[in-house]
Amino acid sequence: MKKLLGILIILCSCSSGKEYNEPQFVEKEEIRGECLSDDLMISYACDMAVDDQYIYILASSQGKWVHVYDKSDGQYRGSHVLTGQGPGEVHTASSLTVDKDKLQIYDQSQMKLLTYSLKKASDSLQISFMDDVSFSSNKGIVRRAWLFADSLYLSDGQLGAENKKQKRFQLHDGHSVIYSYDDFPVQGKDLEKVFLFP
Structure with a gap:
């Protein structure tokens, strides 16, 4: 066994006699970064949405929770939606959607x-x-x-009574649960992978 191990080490350590030439990369141009302001530093983005004019x-x-940039030139256009627990304030945001003249944020806490x-x-x-629409009457966690x-609203989380099998998705009418799903309501197992992170 020792002989076999020794032969293996010798074979692996032999070189082919070719020299290693370090690659040379041509420097085309200098890339510069510029921080506009320390106030605009974003350490962790939770979500992003884009419409015809802006990036949110x-x-x-x-x-603040929503930071807006111009889609055409990347210029900062302002920050909106205060952090807090009062009317219109967001404490722990987890998702953002923009549709025409509306912006929606889900506050998980x-x-x-x-x-x-949105007025543009x-x-x-x-x-x-x-x-706002509250999901606090649901049994379980709505993420x-x-x-x-x-x-009609679709929610994702660990939903339903703890003593019964919990559901992943629920469909609401704004007041009560209309339907619950163990998985995303699609036909065929191959389509389920697409909706692991809806």
Whole structure:
């Protein structure tokens, strides 16, 4: 066994006699980074959405949750939605969606889906709180929620009574659960992989 191990080490340590030439990379141009302001530093983005005009980043920074950048030139356009637990404020955001003239944020700690109106002008954007839908009456943990259709909401989490089999998804009408799913409601096992992280 020792002879076999010795022969193996010798064979592996032999070189082919070729020299290693370190690769040379041509420097095309200098790349510079610039921090506009320490106030705009975002350490951890929770979510992001894009529409025809703006990029919306969901991250807790400087006491606000939504940071907006111009889609065409990347310029910072402002921060919105205060951190807190009052009306229109967000404590622990987990998802962001933008659809035409509405922006929605799910606050996991308050178990609320908050809706804001978007008013766009050629050089400005105004985000105003409209209303919220509470999921606190649900049994279990709601991690995220989305507007599914008019007045229908889809939620993701560990849902249902603890003494029964918990469900992953539930469909709500804003007041009560209409239907529960163990997995995402799709036909065929091959499609389920797409919805592991809806």
